[in-house]
Amino acid sequence: MIKIKTAEEIEKLREGGRKLAAILDSLKKEAKPGIATIDLDKLAEKLILDAGGKPAFKGYKTAGDKNPFSGTVCISINDEVVHAPPSSRELRKGDIVGLDIGMKYKNLFTDMAETVSIGSPDPVGEKLIKSGTVSVTRFTKILRSRIGGDLAKEPRLRKIW
Numbered sequence: 001m002i003k004i005k006t007a008e009e010i011e012k013l014r015e016g017g018r019k020l021a022a023i024l025d026s027l028k029k030e031a032k033p034g035i036a037t038i039d040l041d042k043l044a045e046k047l048i049l050d051a052g053g054k055p056a057f058k059g060y061k062t063a064g065d066k067n068p069f070s071g072t073v074c075i076s077i078n079d080e081v082v083h084a085p086p087s088s089r090e091l092r093k094g095d096i097v098g099l100d101i102g103m104k105y106k107n108l109f110t111d112m113a114e115t116v117s118i119g120s121p122d123p124v125g126e127k128l129i130k131s132g133t134v135s136v137t138r139f140t141k142i143l144r145s146r147i148g149g150d151l152a153k154e155p156r157l158r159k160i161w
Helices: 005-031 037-050 123-144 149-156
Strands: 073-077 096-105 108-117
Touching: 005 037, 005 096, 037 073, 037 096, 037 149, 096 123, 108 123
Parallel strands: none
Antiparallel strands: 073 096, 096 108
16 A cells, blocks of 8 residues: 655655755765775765664665675666676776665665766766766656656555545
């Protein structure tokens, strides 16, 4: 069942989202050739804790997992599948890096991701990043148009929630 958030919870989510966006911006600035993904992860954890939050992904485990997720950030490089754990692998010029980060803040979760290029991407990488950005922008416009509100109308009328 989907729990409808209160105005207070929505404001907490916005506050947490602003903090997490600033943290993600800091990580993007530090994502340079030669930095190991584990070092980006350590920075992310420090920034989250300093912001009053807790890493959302660290220790996460599903029923089929043998081990919990070890990192604060999922850092996928080039053709790696999403949600890769941090490691000693160093970023190199031309890498395309997915940074996916989540934070528990005031008992609510925020999560965001962005794809960045380490230095200038090659033409294929540039197209990949641009197409992903355009897709997310379009989807965000759909969400902001409050189409979801229309989807919630029927269950409310039927007193499902």
